[in-house]
Amino acid sequence: MEPERSLRLSIWEGAFSILFINWSTGVILTGYALALGASPGALAILGGLPFLAQLLAPLALFLRGSRKALAVRLNLLARALFFPAILAPLLPEPHRIPTLLLFAGLSQLLAAPVGVVWLSWMADLVPEERRGRYFGLRNALLGLVGTLGNLLGGAVADRLPPPTGYQAVLLLGVGLGLLSVLLLRAQAEPPLPSSPPPQKALQAAWRDGAYRRYLAVVFAWYLAVMVGGPFVVPYFIQVGGLSMTQVGLWTLLSATSGLVFGPLWGRLADREGHGAVLLRAGWVAALMPLLWLMGSRAFPWPIWAAALVDALAWSGLGTALVNAALAQAPKETRSGYLALFWLALGLGGLVGSLVAGLVARLEVGPSPYHLPILVSALLRVLVARRFRP
Template sequence: MSFLWGNTEPARSQRISIWEGLLATLFINWSTGMVMTGYALWLGATPAALAALGALPTVAQFAAPMALLFSGNRKRLSIALARGGRALFGLVLVLPVVPEHWRIPGLLLVAALSQFVIAPVNVLWTSWMADLVPERERGSYFGFRNALLGLVGTLGNLLAGAVIDLMGKPWGFLLVLGIGVVAGVGATLLLRLQFEPPAPIPKITPAEFRSPLKDGEFRGFLVFVTAFMGAVAVGSSFVFPLFLQYARMTFAEVGLWTVIAATVGLFVGPGWGRVADRIGHVQVLIYTSGIAAVVLPTLWLLGHPGWLGPIWLAAVCDPIAWGGLGTALTNIALQSAPAERRNLYLAWYWMAFAAGGVLGATIGGSLGSLGLGPSPYHLPILASMLLRALAVGYLFRALHKTANRK
């Protein structure tokens, strides 16, 4: 991990990216995770509204291809869009003073606008970082970066939970979300310090825009991303509500859960990165998606008031799955793309995320509204587990067919 001590480029910018990520993670975690879920519940969110809110970061990726329409360098565009989208999110702080029947629609509108403004940054920033981190080091670098960011983010969740429990509602939510907005906007100041290798954004014609779909292996990968992330979206919005409202965990306990997950991830994430550098990200994807499909939902569903053991065990298993899965997905997308069409392939990758998010949120919200089971959250999580398993089965069969053709 030469980026930890090198004084020249790209090591210097790689270190800056880690510091930038630490601030950005606070905004991302608090604006989309436990804190936002709790705030939405306080404002009166229904299961359908929770599903829509949880899916927004994914659904917003339909705006990712907008990155292909911009002219200029990736650094300037990334800073402008990230800063604007994060500042816009600050409008959620005024919702307690608006009429009650406008609070949830207002929350969804502000969150959606913020996420749609930020969405093209995923293409621009990932392409920029791909030029800063050599392919042979991407697994190790992003494994380390993601694990460290996960630890800091979940320590932030623990602190946020304690603040909310101490200050009460809504003041605890407002303080934490306000700090998150400041941290997110402040992170863009560090982006300004990073070096950007010269790489102008190429013009894409309508015919060229569809060209990645002619790549059979990449097309199959997009199908898996849509199916798996859609399956995740069916139940992911209901995990924290399950902990808080069904299992009767406090915000501090949920914060501790995330700290356990992040601490384990600090070791597991870099480990998966080194494994991926040796055996490939596709193999890591198979292993980790299997854990995320079967093990995690089972443990969530086994927990209940007075017996939180399976839920605490899930805190250990969660980073074992996602510590490798997220990095593997992004790196497979990068490896699939010719250098001159990297932005285009990344745009399709994020659109696959979005398509899955729309389908998953629709299914999850509908199932949650039925009110079946011990809580409104059990049926969507069970359905999510079954659909995740089907997506992993598709991936395994697709890879087997590819191997036979070769």
């Protein structure tokens, strides 16, 4: 019955988990921060927190014991620790945003090593010949669940006085995140393959010249993305005139489309390799910000069209970036390769978020968000030229 039982459970576990992750790091958290009076600089910091957390990913190599036990414990602590962030509105106004940033950051820092541990576990659980199809389907389904959650969360936020609606959604997210930990415990864990000491695994990955070049592209790509990334939802709300419910509808449209595109990208990856997906999806993602910039309160249709383009790009790109790393990693040193992948991703996103805050402070253009998004598009095009089939 294994691994089929555990693979089905993993989809259910991911469905509950993604609601917590989306709400505590995505559009709902951004709306919550706006309701608490966050500045563009604070929004840039908030957008950079997930990438700052990824800098701790290599610590996963030094954690001993069962990968399942580690993932369960770290997720349990991370999700419980987010709860104080929900209480930020009870504090005096000057302390609200710092408290939100502190506990959201601590929660994400604790969860950071889980990515390496969980992916190493799943790489042993999912048969290699099915990885593209399984992760393509799983990611598409989780994308749909997450954006249905955004739609629900946005509707609640619009119907209750701010920030009460956001608090209610985030509290539900913590509860669902804790429930997902129970499902994580129920999954099987294959025997841990013998592996060299962490230092040797990292050294083996770093000495791989082709992999170092790939890490440089990952770093540059997430830097480019995050120069504009923290301002997409604020742009939709303050420039495009979308309500939180409409933002939820936008993400629902994207996720529904991703449910179609994800398996198609997966089949292409199984047939031609993950590099072919990177090349094609990367160019789509590189040009997508231009659609955002064409939209406005009087002419919002390019923003809605971008939902389809977003689905086409990221339903393939997100999975292909990870699977391309897995494809280059020898089994015995896989953990070192994955740790460096998450480190490159985190460093790129963190540097990009810092640049985003600096660019937004220039206040060039109709809003503080136009210039960072334009710079992001230009940088994405430069990096997309480095993707190889």
